[in-house]
Amino acid sequence: MRINTKCSIAIHSLILINLCADTHKLNSETIARSTGCNPVIIRNLFRQLQDSGIIRVTRGAGGGACLNRPPEEISILDIYLAVEAEPDNPVIGIHLNPEPLCPVGAYIHEVLEEPYRNIEAAMQEEMKKYSLHMLTERIKRLNAEISGQ
Amino acid sequence: MRINTKCSIAIHSLILINLCADTHKLNSETIARSTGCNPVIIRNLFRQLQDSGIIRVTRGAGGGACLNRPPEEISILDIYLAVEAEPDNPVIGIHLNPEPLCPVGAYIHEVLEEPYRNIEAAMQEEMKKYSLHMLTERIKRLNAEISGQ
DNA sequence: CCAAATGTAATTTAAAATGTTACATTCAGT
DNA sequence: ACTGAATGTAACATTTTAAATTACATTTGG
Numbered sequence: 001m002r003i004n005t006k007c008s009i010a011i012h013s014l015i016l017i018n019l020c021a022d023t024h025k026l027n028s029e030t031i032a033r034s035t036g037c038n039p040v041i042i043r044n045l046f047r048q049l050q051d052s053g054i055i056r057v058t059r060g061a062g063g064g065a066c067l068n069r070p071p072e073e074i075s076i077l078d079i080y081l082a083v084e085a086e087p088d089n090p091v092i093g094i095h096l097n098p099e100p101l102c103p104v105g106a107y108i109h110e111v112l113e114e115p116y117r118n119i120e121a122a123m124q125e126e127m128k129k130y131s132l133h134m135l136t137e138r139i140k141r142l143n144a145e146i147s148g149q
Numbered sequence: 150m151r152i153n154t155k156c157s158i159a160i161h162s163l164i165l166i167n168l169c170a171d172t173h174k175l176n177s178e179t180i181a182r183s184t185g186c187n188p189v190i191i192r193n194l195f196r197q198l199q200d201s202g203i204i205r206v207t208r209g210a211g212g213g214a215c216l217n218r219p220p221e222e223i224s225i226l227d228i229y230l231a232v233e234a235e236p237d238n239p240v241i242g243i244h245l246n247p248e249p250l251c252p253v254g255a256y257i258h259e260v261l262e263e264p265y266r267n268i269e270a271a272m273q274e275e276m277k278k279y280s281l282h283m284l285t286e287r288i289k290r291l292n293a294e295i296s297g298q
Numbered sequence: 299c300c301a302a303a304t305g306t307a308a309t310t311t312a313a314a315a316t317g318t319t320a321c322a323t324t325c326a327g328t
Numbered sequence: 329a330c331t332g333a334a335t336g337t338a339a340c341a342t343t344t345t346a347a348a349t350t351a352c353a354t355t356t357g358g
Contacts, residue, residue, distance in 0.1 A: 004346065005244040012247060012257050019253065027303065034254050036246030038348050043304060060356025061302040076264060091240070091272075095154040097185030098161060104168070105183050107291045108161050115225060115279045122275035123240075123268055130264045142256045153315065176334065187317050192335060209325025210333040 009035050010045050010083045011076065011135065017055065018071050018136045025064030045083065052082035071136060077127035091120050158184050159194050159232045160225065160284065166204065167220050167285045174213030194232065201231035220285060226276035240269050 013031045020026055028042040035042070046065055049055045054074055055065045067074070094112055098105030162180045169175055177191040184191070195214055198204045203223055204214045216223070243261060247254035 005242040006346090007241055008243040008257070008261060011261065012244070012253055015253050015257070015260075016251075029303085034248045034251040035244055036248060036254070037244060039304095040306085040349075041347070043306085047305075057304070058356080059302095059304045059354075061300090062357060063303045063355085076268075092156055093154040094157040095161070095184055095186060099183045099185060102165075102183040103292045104161055104164050104288055105185070107288055108157070108164070110291065111164075111284055111287045112157060112160065115276075115284075118278075119225075119272055119275045123272045126268045126271035127264075129267075135260055135264075138260045139253055139256055142259065143252045155315090178334085188335095189318075189337085190316070192337085196336075206335070207325080208323075208333095208335045210331090211326060212324085212334045 004084075006041075006045065006083050007076075007080050009037060009041070010049065010079050011132075013042065013045060013065075014049070014054070014067070014071075014074065014079065014132050015136050015139055017065055017067060018132055019139070021067060025058070025062070025066050027064040048082050049079075052078065054078060054082055071133040072131050074132040075128050076130045077124050079132075080124075080127055091123060092116050153233075155190075155194065155232045156225075156229050158186060158190070159198065159228050160281075162191065162194060162214075163198070163203070163216070163220075163223065163228065163281050164285050164288055166214055166216060167281055168288070170216060174207070174211070174215050176213040179213075197231050198228075201227065203227060203231055220281040223281040224277050225279045225284075226273050228281075229273075229276055239265055240272065241265050 012035050013026075016031055016034055017026050028039040028046065031042045032039040046055065046057045049065075050057050050068075053068055056068045057063070057065045094109055094116075098108050100106050161184050162175075165180055165183055166175050177188040177195065180191045181188040195204065195206045198214075199206050199217075202217055205217045206212070206214045243258055243265075247257050249255050
């Protein structure tokens with residue numbers, strides 16, 4: 001596994017928040033139970049998602065998270081960038097200590113820079129195609145199928 | 150960092166092997182020095198690259214690795230698959246223990262499966278575009294520029 | 299004021315990547 | 329056949345990263 005599970009946990013959380021958008025806010029405790037991870041992890045996600053303008057979080061009694069813009073305008077890429085992006089955190093790692101006196105070692109970083117950048121860009125381009133709205137609708141449909149039988 | 154450095158180390162090794170293709174084989178000791186990592190790591194890479202038909206490795210005195218097919222026919226994708234591919238090792242991880250009684254938790258894996266597959270495919274499609282030949286030529290050019298001045 | 303919630307620092311735990319050691323095996327050259 | 333140079337690989341150690349946990353300060357609705 002290469003990209004850690006934070007992105008998937010964030011998507012899961014946002015679908016939950018979106019499903020409950022009309023009725024109530026969701027707190028970190030509830031989301032932690034549904035995702036199977038720790039409330040503190042969720043609260044850290046909250047902060048990152050809020051910093052990126054995806055959700056609004058309110059503290060205190062009755063507080064929690066709700067969407068800050070329409071689910072049609074939140075893509076997997078938005079979520080990925082909110083949650084994974086530290087400045088310059090490439091998908092493919094490069095070994096740190098190549099021998100600078102070797103003709104390959106001296107330039108390997110420079111040579112890999114462009115291909116790796118394009119590979120990452122291709123991935124991100126595909127991530128744009130999926131919105132929170134689409135994912136939420138699929139969840140609704142799957143649940144309807146089961147209960148309809 | 151998400152995809153570990155093995156892929157970059159493998160590319161580095163293969164450029165070295167390609168540069169020396171006419172004169173001699175390269176052993177794990179030499180490559181380890183150039184890449185700045187351990188000979189055992191390189192020998193494990195050798196095995197994976199050999200299993201994928203990218204190199205041939207010979208044991209014993211004077212042994213080492215050489216290319217098994219033309220560098221034009223070895224892409225970053227070939228190298229990536231040789232080195233990273235364990236059966237079903239997706240780029241993006243999914244959290245393991247969502248609550249199965251929750252309408253989202255029950256279907257989150259199913260819903261993410263297609264987007265994640267397509268994201269991975271987009272990445273691999275881009276990886277196909279870069280051959281070992283191209284990368285080696287770039288290394289040669291960068292070295293020529295410096296010594297030409 | 300109280301209870302319920304987030305914010306966040308500090309620590310611990312667990313998992314994964316990487317490095318190291320050791321030794322068996324292979325093979326070219328003599 | 330012997331020797332030395334190389335890979336193959338298992339076992340273990342170390343380092344790094346992710347994730348969970350604990351603790352407590354802060355905020356806020358009622």
